Amino acid sequence: MRDAFVAKLTTAAADDPRIMLLVGDLGFGVVANFGDAFPRQFLNCGVAEQSMVGIAAGMAASGRRPFVYSIANFPTLRPLEQIRNDVCYHGLGVTIVSVGAGLAYGALGYTHHAVEDISILRALPGMRVYSPADAMECRAAVEEILKDPSPAYLRLGKNKEPLMHADQPDLSTGAPLLLREGVDVTVLVAGPIVTQALEVAEAAAEEGLSVRVLTCPVIKPLNAEAVRAAAEGTCGIVTLEEHTVMGGFGGAVLEAFAVRGWRTPILPLGLDDAATHIIGGQEWIRERAGLSTEHVHRRIRDFTRQAA
Amino acid sequence: MPEELARLSRLSAVTMCSQSGASHIGAALSVIDILAVLYGEVADVDPHRTEDPSRDIVLVSKGHSASGVYAVLAHAGYFPVAWLDDYYLDGSHLGGHVTAHGIPGVELSTGALGHALPFGVGRALTDRLDGVNRHVFVVLSDGECAEGSNWEAALMAAHHRLGNVTVIVDRNRLQILGRTEDVLGLEPFADKWRAFGWDVTEVDGHDHGQLAAALAPRSGAQEARPRLVIAHTVKGKGVDFMEDKVEWHTLVPSPEHLAAAIAQLETNTTEEPA
Numbered sequence: 001m002r003d004a005f006v007a008k009l010t011t012a013a014a015d016d017p018r019i020m021l022l023v024g025d026l027g028f029g030v031v032a033n034f035g036d037a038f039p040r041q042f043l044n045c046g047v048a049e050q051s052m053v054g055i056a057a058g059m060a061a062s063g064r065r066p067f068v069y070s071i072a073n074f075p076t077l078r079p080l081e082q083i084r085n086d087v088c089y090h091g092l093g094v095t096i097v098s099v100g101a102g103l104a105y106g107a108l109g110y111t112h113h114a115v116e117d118i119s120i121l122r123a124l125p126g127m128r129v130y131s132p133a134d135a136m137e138c139r140a141a142v143e144e145i146l147k148d149p150s151p152a153y154l155r156l157g158k159n160k161e162p163l164m165h166a167d168q169p170d171l172s173t174g175a176p177l178l179l180r181e182g183v184d185v186t187v188l189v190a191g192p193i194v195t196q197a198l199e200v201a202e203a204a205a206e207e208g209l210s211v212r213v214l215t216c217p218v219i220k221p222l223n224a225e226a227v228r229a230a231a232e233g234t235c236g237i238v239t240l241e242e243h244t245v246m247g248g249f250g251g252a253v254l255e256a257f258a259v260r261g262w263r264t265p266i267l268p269l270g271l272d273d274a275a276t277h278i279i280g281g282q283e284w285i286r287e288r289a290g291l292s293t294e295h296v297h298r299r300i301r302d303f304t305r306q307a308a
Numbered sequence: 309m310p311e312e313l314a315r316l317s318r319l320s321a322v323t324m325c326s327q328s329g330a331s332h333i334g335a336a337l338s339v340i341d342i343l344a345v346l347y348g349e350v351a352d353v354d355p356h357r358t359e360d361p362s363r364d365i366v367l368v369s370k371g372h373s374a375s376g377v378y379a380v381l382a383h384a385g386y387f388p389v390a391w392l393d394d395y396y397l398d399g400s401h402l403g404g405h406v407t408a409h410g411i412p413g414v415e416l417s418t419g420a421l422g423h424a425l426p427f428g429v430g431r432a433l434t435d436r437l438d439g440v441n442r443h444v445f446v447v448l449s450d451g452e453c454a455e456g457s458n459w460e461a462a463l464m465a466a467h468h469r470l471g472n473v474t475v476i477v478d479r480n481r482l483q484i485l486g487r488t489e490d491v492l493g494l495e496p497f498a499d500k501w502r503a504f505g506w507d508v509t510e511v512d513g514h515d516h517g518q519l520a521a522a523l524a525p526r527s528g529a530q531e532a533r534p535r536l537v538i539a540h541t542v543k544g545k546g547v548d549f550m551e552d553k554v555e556w557h558t559l560v561p562s563p564e565h566l567a568a569a570i571a572q573l574e575t576n577t578t579e580e581p582a
Binding site: 040043045046048050051052053054055056057058059060061062063064081082085086089090 | 408415416417418419420422423425426427428429430431432433434435437438456457460461463464467
C-alpha cells in the first residue's frame with residue numbers, strides 16, 4: 001500500500017506540478033525515486049513535523065498541493081495544532097499521509113502505534129479521512145483527495161496487504177465496497193484488517209452464519225445512507241478497525257445512525273482503552289489486544305444471536 | 309507616513325481594548341511601530357492589491373496583538389476604520405486574535421504561538437521554486453521564541469538559504485507572568501539566531517528610521533541568508549503608566565485609563581524630535 005501510494009503520487013506529480021511530497025526524514029527506500037524524478041516537488045523537512053506541516057500550509061496558500069508523509073503518529077499528533085490551525089482553519093489543500101497506521105509497526109512499541117488518529121483527525125473541521133484496505137483503495141483515495149483542494153488525511157497500512165479488488169474502486173460517493181455477500185450480519189471494515197473479517201466470515205460460514213463483508217475507506221465524509229443500505233436485510237452492523245473503539249470508524253458509524261434516529265443494531269470492534277505494553281508483531285498484538293480472529297468471531301456470533 | 313499611522317493606530321488600539329474589554333494592549337502598543345513601518349513603508353503591499361501574487365507577505369505570529377494589527381490595517385486603508393468600533397464584540401468582523409477570514413491584508417490567522425514562521429518558510433520556499441521575487445516578513449514576539457516550532461523553521465530557512473525571509477522579533481522582554489529572562493531566558497538571543505545561520509541586526513523598535521533601514525533590501529552575501537531583526541521595544545509604548553509593566557499584557561484599560569492614554573497619545577508622536 002505504501003509503494004502503491006508513492007507510485008500513484010509519482011504518476012500524478014508528473015501531470016500536476018503543484019503536487020509536492022514533503023517527508024519528515026522517513027521513507028528510506030520508498031520516497032527516493034520520487035525525489036529523484038521530481039526534485040522540485042520533493043522536500044525533506046528533517047525530523048521537524050510541526051515545521052513540516054506549517055511549511056506545507058504555506059505552500060498550499062501559494063497554490064501547491066502538498067502531501068506530508070511520515071509514519072505512525074508523527075505526521076498527525078505531533079503537529080496536530082498546525083493541522084488544525086494552519087491547514088483546517090484556513091481550509092488549505094494539505095494532505096497528511098501516515099504510513100503504518102494501526103499496529104503495523106507492532107514490535108517498535110506503543111509510540112509507533114497509530115491507534116487514536118482516526119478519532120482525532122476526523123474531529124477537525126473539513127478534514128476528509130480515508131483509510132484504504134489495499135493498494136487499489138489507496139490509489140482511488142489519492143485520486144479522490146486530488147479532486148478537491150481541501151484538507152485530507154490518508155491512513156495507510158505498510159506494505160504487501162492482499163488485494164481486495166481486481167480494479168481500482170470508485171470512492172466518489174464514499175459508499176462501502178462489497179467484498180463478500182452474506183445475509184445474517186454485516187461487517188464494515190476500515191483498513192487492512194479486513195483480511196481478518198474475511199477469515200471470520202469464512203469460518204462462520206462453516207457453522208452456518210452468513211457474514212457480509214464490506215470495506216469503508218471513506219470515513220469522513222461518511223456516506224451514512226450508503227452504510228445503512230449496505231446492511232439491508234441483515235440483523236445489524238459490526239464495525240472493525242485497528243484503532244481504539246472510542247471515536248474511530250465505529251464511532252463515526254454510531255454517530256451517523258444515532259443522529260438520524262436509525263435503530264439498526266451496531267457493534268463497534270477495535271482496540272480497548274489502554275496503552276499496550278505488549279511487545280510483538282502486528283498479529284501478535286492483535287491476538288492479545290482484543291482483536292484476535294477468535295475473539296472477533298465470537299463477538300460477531302454473539303451479536304448476531306442477540307440482534308436477530 | 310508611518311509616524312502618523314502609528315500614532316493613529318495607538319489611539320485606536322487603546323480605545324478598542326477599553327471599549328470592548330479586551331486584553332493585550334501592552335503587546336499591541338509594543339508592535340505598532342514595527343507594523344506601521346512594514347505596512348506603511350517597507351513591505352511591497354497595498355490595500356488595492358491584497359490578492360496580487362507579487363505582493364510581499366506579512367505574517368504576524370503574535371496574534372494576540374490583534375488590536376494593533378487591525379488598527380494599523382484600517383488606518384492604512386485595508387478596511388473601513390469603522391470596523392474597529394466593535395472589535396472583539398458579538399458579531400464583529402474583528403476578533404481578539406488575528407484572523408485572515410474576510411479581513412483584507414491579513415495573510416494568516418494566528419493566536420496560537422509559533423505558527424507563522426513555518427508557514428512563512430513554506431511560502432518563501434514556494435516563491436523560490438516559482439522564481440517569484442518577493443519578500444516574506446514574519447513578526448514574532450519574544451516570548452513565543454520559546455516555541456520549538458520557531459527553531460525548527462529557523463533551521464529550515466537557514467538550510468535553504470532563504471534570503472527572501474525576514475523575521476522581526478518584538479523584543480519587549482515581557483511575557484504574561486514576568487520578564488522573559490526570568491521566565492525562560494532567551495539571551496544570548498542574537499547569538500542563538502546567528503548560530504542558526506541567520507543574518508542578525510538589532511534596532512530600536514520604535515525608531516522608524518532604524519526599522520526601515522534594517523528592513524531594506526540587502527545585497528551581497530547577506531542576501532543569501534534569512535534575516536533576523538531584533539527590534540528592541542517597550543511593552544505598552546506610548547502610554548507612560550503601561551510602559552514596561554507586566555500587567556498590561558492582561559489588564560483592560562478602564563475609562564479613566566483610556567482618557568489618560570488618549571491625552572498622552574494625542575499630544576505625543578511616537579518618536580522624539582532629534
